[in-house]
Amino acid sequence: MLRYLLRRLLSAVFVLWAAFTVSFLALYALPGDPVAIMLDSGTGEQGTVDPARAAALRHEYGLDRPLPEQYLDRLVHAVRGDLGTSVRSGTPVTRTVLDAVPPSLTLAAAALLLAVLGGVLLALAATWPRGGWLRRVLTALPPLGVSVPTFWVGLVLVQVFSFRLGWLPAFGGTGPSGLLLPAVTLALPAGAVLAQVLARGLRGALAEPYAVTARARGVGRGRLLLRHAARNAAVPTVTLAGVLTGNLVAGTVVVETVFARDGLGRLTVTAVSTQDIPVVQGVVLFAAAVFVAVNLTVDLLAPVLDPRLAGPATA
């Protein structure tokens, strides 16, 4: 188990290093002068930048040094947690990114909660009836939830519940009232995918011989579904929940834009649109770190749910 953990940790470090290297190459080494980009986006109009001043900025950001030297220097600083300063505002990138985490985390946590609750309930509800129109309707819901674009859902919700009915604020709002609409928007596709996978797993498990045997021994349908089938269907669902966490982070880009919330998603959009290269790299690294952490957790959780995975083959 210890060796397994160590191997997983090593691969996590590798993924972070790769994310740093790829983002460095994409942002600093590709053709196109980063300083010209930085200066041009200031006004959004025709560039009228004095070359001498551009050179001074290039020097300040160390962009006049050879690429390998820049790479090593930035890597050493990044390992120490220093990702440079934002070009547009001059604030440290690490702080800018960390400041954006709490609102996104609140949103993603609320959405994950709604997605898991809704997804599990829907999967159970769709498996419970033995057939008929209700089962067909409930089974058809998850694909629908997956296929409607989040952007559209967000706009519909804000139009109906804020602009038309006036029940909830379109933006801002403190506490649950401000969180509800964005969390629902973000939870919808995630919950739908969860429901789809869990329902398929449950139906599969119910068709297994052990399920038939259990039924024959007089185990009720509810107990069979919740105690026996659910446990077997849980492993792929938990794995999926890990992937979904990543998707939720990505979904904040859209949701935070529609609902005008602060967070990682907005930070990404503004950093990309103002060509704030150090901030873009900070966001990429943070996203990679989150993915790595979630996947590590899921990998460690899987043997707990399915003892077969903890056998000698993997330990």
Added chain:
Amino acid sequence: MRRRLRIGAAGGVLLAFAAAGCSNGTNGAASAGPPRPGGTLTLGIAINPECVDPQQAGANGEVNVARQLVDSLTDQDPRTGALRPWLATSWRSSADATRFTFHLRKGATFSDGTPVDAAALRANLDGIVRLGARSPIAGSYLAGYAGTTVDDPYTATVRFRTPSAQFLQATSTPSLGLLSPRSVAADPGGRCHGTRLVGSGPFVFSGYQQNQQVVLRKRSGYDWGSPLWRHHGAAYLDRIVFRVLPEPGVRTGAVQSHQVDAITDVQPSDEATLTKSGVTELIRANPGFVFSLYPNVSRAPLKDPVVRQAIQLGVNRREVVDTVLTRSYRPASSVLARSTPTYTDLSAKLAYDPAAARAALARDGWRAGAGGIRTKAGHALRVDVVFTATFNQSQQVLELVQQQLRAIGVDLRLRPTTPGELTSVQQAGTYDFSWGNLTRADPDILRTLFSTRFHNADRLTDSPLEKDLTAQAATLDPERRAALSARVQTALVAGGYAIPVFELTQVVGLGPTAHGIGFEASSRLQLHDAWTSR
């Protein structure tokens, strides 16, 4: 400022249905009565102001916030373009426009208590030069700055190495607005987010939340406003909240449902919806160079003046405005917008005349070829245009121009690029047309864009315009400057050195509770006279 996620067709339909639900009320402008002091005005804005320090701000949305925090030496009358005293009660300049002496009014203070005096002016101008590239607008106004001499506590002389007639107008912009000397000495990064940002303006900084809002508070005791403002003394509003609402549909809905008092950056596609629901529009064209195609004259086929002139005649500007934009926008009637001082009406020379364009190309040896595209000596009349999506409708405008030019046998190819790519393409010169505008309420914008020593948008060598461009920078005689500017505008249009298309316009949507919001000469918001009836 200006990039956004796009709503698909579905979003558009939704907005239309939402609009049907709220059509009550008329704008209170007429029925609201006399201005009421107090209260909070909430303004929905399109972008997060990354930097609200006027001397570092670049984007329009940033300058709109910054304008309220600082005063300027002069103010520019939006109607006449004339400069009026503000912090400076009077000024005089040397005949060669290299020395400017300002007499400052007494009694004005920054909100930290320090006086607005000659030493503060010197500290500010020196500070902007030190900011270097961090100061995209203000820094360019001080090109050739040699220094400032404090003549007495309230008199200072600003010196330039080369003639800089534009400097006087620059003193009216928020970019050269004055900060407390302590602010000037502070870390530029800290100033961006408002901490240690201290001006002498009618509002003071109160709070900044990234991607959420910027809050300003009234400066009590303020009594040195511009004579162009409608009332004296302190501002009416207790607070202004600039609320960041990046999605245009949400901005529209927010002002319709009275969750905000007014919104900026109304999109052409949302204008009809808004006006139908009782929101009034406040409209002003950006002064300066209008949205134009800039030909790269260093290579064929745009090296040929006949081709450029034919394209000038082949663009139907009226159709662009009527089809892609709205009635708030005006077709270009010169290379400068009407709101620019020294604007010269050249609409007769910019009339749509495809027959004349075709005739000119035929005379020049361009014969109709395959697919209706003309050819000459085996070369098809094919030109590309590099552009970025800085203005949301650029792509649609250029697609329409593409159709219009096809009718005269010119094949215009659209090359959307990122700003970074654009810069390298422009440096390499591997393109035919570039596309863009540049805002400034001074004719010196012509020199900034076309002088071979500045941007040189056309990649001219040995420019026929250089003499007049240099001369207008060296004279402060308004009539002489206007005459030189008119000559340059005419030469640009006649020679096809720029193909002007439309005037960029600021459209603000005012809900029934917003009153007194105005534009200053550079089409930025002026909120000293603003009040709310909420």
